[in-house]
Amino acid sequence: MKDNRTMLTDFYQLTMNASYLDSGKGDDMATFDLFIRNLPKDWGYYIANGIEDAVDYITDIRFEQDDIDYIRSLGRFNEDFMNTLKDFRFEGEVYAPKEGTPIFPNEPVLRVTAKRSQAQFVESALLNMINFQTMIASKASRVVQAAGGNEVYEFGMRRAQEEDGAMKGTRACMMAGCVASSNVKAGKEYGIRIGGTMAHSFVMTFVDELEAFRAYAHTFPNYPILLIDTYDTLRGARNAVVVGKELEEKGKKLGAVRLDSGDLDDLSKKVRQVLDEAGLDYVNIVVSNDLNEYKVEELVKGGAPIATYGIGTEMITAKPVAAIPGVYKLVEDESGARIKLSEGKRTLPGKKQVHRQLDSEGKYLNDIIALDDEAVEGTPLLELAVKDGARVRARPSLNETRSYCTGEVGKLPDYLKQVRVDRQYDVKVSSRLNEMVERLTKEYGVR
């Protein structure tokens, strides 16, 4: 976890709280839902992620003296409000699904209940971490599905949106089923498997490609991976064969060759032939070069003999999606359930629970969003994560979350795991919740 993120907030969280204090509204209890409005084109599901960072954040809220000094220096707030900042903490409760749970639009990812000043304040930072981490886990899950059992490596640091993007993004990719990353810092911090090959500049450093391969294999004789496309991919494959044979003589083995340009379907087949004809059928082919789930699916369906897909830019940034529409909305306060009616931005009111129903084969059948006190069949997804401002479930290891996540994705119906999803999962709204929506729409429509 990063340092305390209390100051990572939008200015209006401070102005609203100042006004709530003046109006005597700050201590009223309120419930907010964090949910995602819809899915990007072609996507079938989200993987809830960032939940545990959200819990760490929310249970560690506190303004430091220099934060308070800064806020005072703005000259916008009275001393009554400034006095509240020193002891400002989150004292409420948070419900959330387990990190790694597949979720769908309009389902609460977090349900936050606290004094209004506290429940409101956490909006900006929660959205910042949940939106990004959920997006990348979901994108990576799509890539892993497209690879159809072949390995996916995360290679995106250089195109990630700054350091946190690389770090939290790598973690999300691993959670969703990638097998390794090139990110050394993520290896150290998260205990994940790291790996890598070489840059074209390495090959260019030596008199010729063969000498470069020999030098690398000398340093790393156990299953080295050689980048073979710096000059000409097929000649590179033949140079790799020479080094592979030399390794065999030492009782070692070449691990793989990597292609990073050109027609990967055609070249991987030709390279496979070069390797096989030389008796190096155990040498794998790794590919990279601006890949995404669409290109991976095409290569897999075309029978390209590729064992490992290295995915960079598009997985670590979810390009072109780049951001998902997670929002944080008031759904209940001391005056009862609340609804927002702005054009195209309606909300589901009240304190809610999501119930997941499985079919006879253990696959997801449908979800039902219901009021919290409704009795509905199925597994309730939202669990108590924070109570009285303190964490109440232990943070699982990344390995545990990864196992859980990939297991749950295994239960998703196949129509949601296509690269181009054209049928949405069935998320129902309970009849009592529907009635509440209708009643409140009439009631608030006249204010």
Added chain:
Amino acid sequence: MKDNRTMLTDFYQLTMNASYLDSGKGDDMATFDLFIRNLPKDWGYYIANGIEDAVDYITDIRFEQDDIDYIRSLGRFNEDFMNTLKDFRFEGEVYAPKEGTPIFPNEPVLRVTAKRSQAQFVESALLNMINFQTMIASKASRVVQAAGGNEVYEFGMRRAQEEDGAMKGTRACMMAGCVASSNVKAGKEYGIRIGGTMAHSFVMTFVDELEAFRAYAHTFPNYPILLIDTYDTLRGARNAVVVGKELEEKGKKLGAVRLDSGDLDDLSKKVRQVLDEAGLDYVNIVVSNDLNEYKVEELVKGGAPIATYGIGTEMITAKPVAAIPGVYKLVEDESGARIKLSEGKRTLPGKKQVHRQLDSEGKYLNDIIALDDEAVEGTPLLELAVKDGARVRARPSLNETRSYCTGEVGKLPDYLKQVRVDRQYDVKVSSRLNEMVERLTKEYGVR
């Protein structure tokens, strides 16, 4: 500046360096260029950014003991290599344009010369920071241009790709000409102007909208901004008028009203009329709602009476671009100038300089990429930033960089500042550099 980012690197930087050590190549001098391959659709220029963070990073490289312990634990490296890590520093030189300079594809953004092990190692982190910060400054500059003199506010924290995305992204937006941000932490760290309004949940907290507006104006009587679209925008405008009149009675003034949904062109004109008819012609209109440079341009051209555009998601993530193709390539070493020939990934060899030529009106005319020792007319863009591993130019303040950047954008020809650019800036390659490309292509084509 963040903590030391030495571990923010790709694993292959370590394996390559281990092999360079074994081959005796690590201490050879090498030059790498960081440049961007091409521009996204519709874009006319980049704003070089992240330069100063890059200099801070490169002059502060050092592995901590626990980093070294982690790398040793991987069991991949011999002790000769491990022994080099403790004192590993960057001892070379870096040339770069001033942060905030408009740049174009294939022009070096950084030119790094050092011992090969050092010059190679910094690739991943440099790309991570330069790619993102350059992309956001460039995107924000497009939005600022589209707004045509109206104010642009940065509102994107909740959709940014994690905390660094929000922080470095906000800084980039301010550099490019935004006038304020909602990001409180950025306000504290960068000394920028921050601002904000209220959430719909604020309005929903009170018995009705008018009471909500009165409460906010009570706490912030000096130029408050009221969000008027929670229930019905025109009724919201009339409620704002009531509060505006009440403020006038106290000798205060309403600052603005904000629209966050619906047809912003139509609604802004109707709201303007409501305000004007009530004598509140001094009250500004602020709009938001998934805006980007295309929508802003349309509103401006349609004559919408909008003073301030609040831009969130698309500016802070550069959606749908999401990542730009910055790369880092070997261009020279002890064997002379080097070229990479991989399909679609060719490089310009040699140590280079970029010369910018202006027309008689002081506007950018064309750039010439030339070899470093060529005499070419125009202003050289690359300046010495790091020498012998130490910073040699002071880090300018954000205000200084902002003035410089917006001044330089003012010198760009108008055809580059359209929202949809269909004519690219003229970047020439000097004849000596062209000859070198031809010679090396022949020479390396046969390896």
